Amino acid sequence: VSIEERNEASKGEHPGSALADRPSAHECLQRAQEASTRDPDEAVHWLRRLVDAEATFSTWNAASALLARLPDGTTSAATTRSARIAVVGSYTTSQFVPMLRLAALRAGIDATLYEGGYGTFEQEILGADSELYAFEPTHVVLAVHEGSVRFEAFSETPEADLEAETSRWTTLWDLAREHGTRIVQHTFATRGDSPFGHLATRLPGTRENMLRALNQRIGQEAGGHTLLVDCDRLAARFGKSRWFDDRYWHLAKQAVALDALPSLAVHTAAVIAGDLGLAKKCIVLDLDNTLWGGVVGEDGLAGIRLGHGPEGEAYTAFQEAILGLKRRGLILAVCSKNNEADALAPFSDHPDMRLRLDDVASFSANWRHKPDNLREIAEELDLGLDALVYVDDNPAERAVVRQALPDVDVLALPRDPALYARALLEYPYFESTTYSAEDTRRTEQYRARKTVRSLQSSVVDIDSFLRELEMKAEIAPFDALHLPRIVQLIGKTNQFNLTTRRHSQMQIESFMGDACWVHVYLKLRDRFADHGLVAVALAEQNDAVLDIDTFLMSCRVIGRTAERALLARLSQEAMRLDCTRIRGTYVRTERNGLVETMYREHGFELVSDDLQQSVWEYDLSLKGPIVNDYIAVEEK
Amino acid sequence: MTLDARVETVFRQVLAAPDLQLQDDMSGADLPGWDSLAHVNAMFGLEEEFGVRFVGDEFARLESVGAVKEALRRKGVPDPDGG
Numbered sequence: 001v002s003i004e005e006r007n008e009a010s011k012g013e014h015p016g017s018a019l020a021d022r023p024s025a026h027e028c029l030q031r032a033q034e035a036s037t038r039d040p041d042e043a044v045h046w047l048r049r050l051v052d053a054e055a056t057f058s059t060w061n062a063a064s065a066l067l068a069r070l071p072d073g074t075t076s077a078a079t080t081r082s083a084r085i086a087v088v089g090s091y092t093t094s095q096f097v098p099m100l101r102l103a104a105l106r107a108g109i110d111a112t113l114y115e116g117g118y119g120t121f122e123q124e125i126l127g128a129d130s131e132l133y134a135f136e137p138t139h140v141v142l143a144v145h146e147g148s149v150r151f152e153a154f155s156e157t158p159e160a161d162l163e164a165e166t167s168r169w170t171t172l173w174d175l176a177r178e179h180g181t182r183i184v185q186h187t188f189a190t191r192g193d194s195p196f197g198h199l200a201t202r203l204p205g206t207r208e209n210m211l212r213a214l215n216q217r218i219g220q221e222a223g224g225h226t227l228l229v230d231c232d233r234l235a236a237r238f239g240k241s242r243w244f245d246d247r248y249w250h251l252a253k254q255a256v257a258l259d260a261l262p263s264l265a266v267h268t269a270a271v272i273a274g275d276l277g278l279a280k281k282c283i284v285l286d287l288d289n290t291l292w293g294g295v296v297g298e299d300g301l302a303g304i305r306l307g308h309g310p311e312g313e314a315y316t317a318f319q320e321a322i323l324g325l326k327r328r329g330l331i332l333a334v335c336s337k338n339n340e341a342d343a344l345a346p347f348s349d350h351p352d353m354r355l356r357l358d359d360v361a362s363f364s365a366n367w368r369h370k371p372d373n374l375r376e377i378a379e380e381l382d383l384g385l386d387a388l389v390y391v392d393d394n395p396a397e398r399a400v401v402r403q404a405l406p407d408v409d410v411l412a413l414p415r416d417p418a419l420y421a422r423a424l425l426e427y428p429y430f431e432s433t434t435y436s437a438e439d440t441r442r443t444e445q446y447r448a449r450k451t452v453r454s455l456q457s458s459v460v461d462i463d464s465f466l467r468e469l470e471m472k473a474e475i476a477p478f479d480a481l482h483l484p485r486i487v488q489l490i491g492k493t494n495q496f497n498l499t500t501r502r503h504s505q506m507q508i509e510s511f512m513g514d515a516c517w518v519h520v521y522l523k524l525r526d527r528f529a530d531h532g533l534v535a536v537a538l539a540e541q542n543d544a545v546l547d548i549d550t551f552l553m554s555c556r557v558i559g560r561t562a563e564r565a566l567l568a569r570l571s572q573e574a575m576r577l578d579c580t581r582i583r584g585t586y587v588r589t590e591r592n593g594l595v596e597t598m599y600r601e602h603g604f605e606l607v608s609d610d611l612q613q614s615v616w617e618y619d620l621s622l623k624g625p626i627v628n629d630y631i632a633v634e635e636k
Numbered sequence: 637m638t639l640d641a642r643v644e645t646v647f648r649q650v651l652a653a654p655d656l657q658l659q660d661d662m663s664g665a666d667l668p669g670w671d672s673l674a675h676v677n678a679m680f681g682l683e684e685e686f687g688v689r690f691v692g693d694e695f696a697r698l699e700s701v702g703a704v705k706e707a708l709r710r711k712g713v714p715d716p717d718g719g
Binding site for chain 1: 646648649650652654671672673676677680681684685689695696
């Protein structure tokens with residue numbers, strides 16, 4: 001729906017009015033922007049309403065940015081819990097992270113967010129002194145995609161491979177748990193395409209089947225300490241051909257379509273909210289035109305539409321959806337403007353009623369103001385108002401409840417009763433982490449046994465993690481074949497870039513022809529992937545000093561010690577040129593704080609430091625060459 | 637709503653710059669906070685708003701705001717006021 005159509009569609013609805021029943025995301029954003037300087041609390045109100053509107057990427061992006069600019073403390077007034085949420089992932093999560101803060105706000109959480117470096121989820125969780133743990137997260141979201149799973153296109157030993165991969169993930173959970181934080185695991189959305197076509201379903205070893213089996217195993221293994229977001233279901237609902245937009249993967253390593261991120265954020269926040277005890281516990285239902293078609297007080301018991309015909313069947317399906325939620329543990333209540341006798345009649349006498357009176361924990365049918373009844377229902381059931389979800393077909397009643405009781409969640413049913421059931425089942429804030437107490441205990445015992453096994457059998461520290469990657473690097477002087485990629489990296493690398501000097505292709509070619517210049521690139525591959533040309537160094541010899549002009553690395557391989565291998569090579573080059581020292585310079589930019597201490601970490605001593613830059617030196621005659629531990633370097 | 641206004645709204649939202657005034661001769665370098673992330677966000681925001689898909693160079697580079705509008709017109713996006 002375009003901006004134009006949205007404005008058109010909402011003309012009759014008093015857009016922007018506090019009473020608007022279904023404001024579009026665009027209207028909510030405008031209201032929030034207008035209010036942001038005048039009244040931040042009102043801005044928060046509109047940002048929360050925006051989360052319930054039909055999402056677009058652009059509005060969510062703007063809304064998350066607006067939220068980030070609101071004064072500290074604004075969000076704590078609108079929430080009842082706080083959380084420190086770290087997102088570590090296998091793809092670009094820069095858009096997702098601020099959206100998650102927005103979604104958390106809607107779910108009742110005042111969230112502080114941390115975003116891990118690109119693709120470094122294992123290093124962050126395995127490294128005891130990682131920035132992740134310094135952040136002291138309450139929840140660590142593993143925002144990972146199917147590409148991070150180490151299955152081949154076809155597995156010859158499916159059971160063993162499944163076991164190994166399951167243990168890779170549960171090991172991460174167990175380590176995070178030792179640090180007192182909960183994991184929120186995104187399960188793996190499957191692409192829905194397979195080279196084996198329909199044959200794939202028969203063969204356990206196809207990647208598609210292996211991923212499904214892995215999701216299932218993850219579900220079995222996750223005890224009370226690991227929360228799950230079922231991304232395969234979200235992707236299916238969104239449409240897999242839209243969820244997986246390969247153009248954005250190739251351009252920017254976006255594994256989830258940007259307009260699917262709002263839904264991913266909403267569901268991730270809802271699961272965390274459930275863990276924090278914020279899940280809704282009680283559904284309060286209107287009756288006429290909500291549970292059946294028509295008005296029972298006027299149409300009579302025989303006149304209401306229920307059970308037969310397209311409309312009657314839709315109401316039956318809605319009642320069955322409600323019963324499904326009751327089965328899950330939700331409490332049901334009724335709040336209707338009716339004579340009590342009329343309201344009770346269908347429950348006791350209508351043959352097609354699915355809901356019976358004993359399904360309903362609190363029944364209120366009278367002519368009083370609905371907010372008063374809702375307060376009484378909450379008291380009677382000993383629940384807070386914020387545990388209630390009010391479900392009504394009537395926009396006026398919804399507006400009254402929303403206005404009088406902002407703590408009660410109001411579910412705006414669509415106009416067509418055929419869509420009621422789906423609207424209720426898609427409501428995300430019923431998320432509880434467990435189904436029953438016994439269920440949790442059973443899983444806990446199961447997991448305790450498994451944990452011992454997996455800790456015995458698998459990789460648990462960063463050292464073995466790096467070794468098990470079996471990394472191999474090719475390090476060689478620049479050549480024509482690799483020049484386009486080298487020029488590209490020098491032109492666009494921001495984060496892992498010590499000096500950010502944007503040399504042109506012509507300048508680089510002149511360095512290549514100058515014997516005083518050392519120019520090397522690094523290509524990296526490991527057991528699982530070929531990362532291609534990912535790092536570049538340029539250095540100039542000045543008598544006994546090799547001066548590093550440019551040192552940069554693609555952020556897709558941060559945390560793998562590739563920079564160490566490249567420095568080791570520079571130290572060999574320096575010795576070949578009879579240099580005794582290597583000099584490195586760090587030039588500060590807005591984006592490269594990541595590498596501020598890189599030279600220190602590799603044994604360089606600080607020579608000078610001012611606000612713009614720091615200069616470091618490594619004394620070869622004292623310390624000998626730099627040695628790299630984890631990467632086998634192939635000469636070329 | 638004109639094409640100009642719709643494009644401007646998208647850029648305001650994806651760059652989180654509610655007061656941005658677009659000119660056709662602006663390129664990425666003239667836009668606030670422009671980087672590779674902003675580029676991706678802008679491309680996606682435009683595809684979402686206009687229901688189109690960019691290909692090749694249209695997708696990988698933003699030559700200028702005018703070029704983006706031209707690409708949109710080529711794809712059949714109506715322009716009530718201009719063109």
